[in-house]
Amino acid sequence: MTQAQQSNGGWLRERLGGGLFGGFLNRTVPDETGLPHTLGSATLFLLVVQVVTGVVLAMNYSPAPEHAYDSVSYIMTQVIFGPGLRGLHHWGSSALVILVGLHMLRVFIWGSYKVPREVTWMVGVALLLLIMAFAFTGYLLPWTQRSYWATVVGTKIVGTVPLLGNWLLQVVRGEADVGPVTLVRFYAIHVLLLPALLVPLVIFHLYLVYRHSIAPAPGNESTARKTKRFYPDQLAEDLGVSLVILLILFGLTWIWGVPTEVRADPSSTTYVPRPEWYFLFFFQLLKYFEGPFWEPVGVVLLPLAVILLLFVLPLLDRRPERRPRRRPYAMTAAGVGVVAIAGLTYLGGVQAPPGTRLAPAGSSQALVDRGHEVFVTNKCEGCHVVKGEGTDFGPELTHVGARYTADKLMALIHNPTSVNPQAGMPAFDKLSDADLKALAAYLLTLK
């Protein structure tokens, strides 16, 4: 090795080749590359955040129905930065779905999937499916009512496939019901299988982005165009957007944390199962497909057709024209798609799913159910034990309904020292009258 090579940092370069990473950074991108193009790198950044926070969560998690919920509580109370890490992972998953959607929409509107970037798009569609699979399998892991029942319903959809349904359901769940085998299965898929697929696909996607460079603005392809450096100019902008997104995630974690949920109860008859918001549109869509003929159409044919269409889009739409104004059909399709997904998500959000045994509004059972919700969301179990659950900092409440009247309970909760001057419990005087009544109704059932 010559002196010049050594002084030029040539030792590593000589051994590793050095050209690829340097080439990725020291390339030029079209001058008009800007804010809309930061979505891809922000997605990559969020994936890194999901991986590193996921590693710490996995270190403190037990994929067994007896322990999963408790291990998540352990993360929230005993692990340093545990609530922050879980908050980032929780909100990050939603942010990823949104970012991937926006990234895809941007690429679609600009026609960037066209020649020569067809394969980049196809790999991107595969990555979108992977992200959804991550979201679906990760959702079950906290083993809460919400996650358990969302998975029961979500996997049941697979069971409606004609002929193969029961067999597929068994494969997805690992057994007839969602249970211990399902939980370990989902855990293995979430932390072993999907990351193993994700990493090479992301690298392939990035390589293709590097190979074909960023697409210039539509209509600007043939002119001798201005360029700018990817590093540091565009990359600094990418990181700036990533920072804003990260701060938003911290903000959401700070303000709302991760919603408190009760432990999964497979014997529950009153819980209304509902998937996480990013699957609501599909959940809602299935309500319009009923009967032995239409159900398989909605469950199997339609999703498969949409996925297949997305996948082969660059092969079908081979016109090189990329200007949105000259692609009325493509723009209409994108508009319809966005409106349909947004509309179905909205409808799914406001309509209670049919076929669930939700106690009728105004009934005493509905009041008790609401009271249990109030009990959980106000973290009463942080100080009181009910049927073996919770922390015994304050008095046990397993038989509290036998000891107090509703009025006394409400007075105690609203202002504890008014009933017992020695009470150590903080006053829950921010509860609405309706919630206070519901909470008392729930506590009265504990006898």
Place this chain on the structure above:
Amino acid sequence: MTSNAPAAGDPSGNRRTFFTRLFYGLAGLLGALVGVPVLGGVLSPAFRPAEKAQWIAVGPISRFGAEPTLAHHVHPSDEGWVNVTAEMLVWVVKTPQGEFRIFDNHCTHLGCPYHWDPSAQRFACPCHNGMFDATGKVVGGPPPRPLDYYESKVEAGTLYMGPFHRGGA
């Protein structure tokens, strides 16, 4: 990078310097915002306060004499998110003064469980021939310090074991 940078004073050179600094600043900030919580989470066990030792009943004092006795008992303990019942073996020796010594049953050399050899009146470790007398003192072999022990107390005829101590400490 520096070799093809324009001469100082060139506005595009200033621009490049600005973006380079901005890039490093943002990269550092993002790394810290994500890295610090992640590192904190990984190193979390190191910051956990030591568990307060409980007094655990070992058995009625009538069971223990001058000849070391192996006491086997089970007690509940919290391991992370799991409530486990831990099984423990300790050696109990009654001193001529009537006090009780409770020894941890692992050799202070490499942690092998040892046994009492009545004929030699010694604790003998099978791994590397470590030897201790009935007071826990090293009388042969490689162990670097006397046997580890637990504090003991007697209440209402029952022997209790308390906080753990390293031998010789």
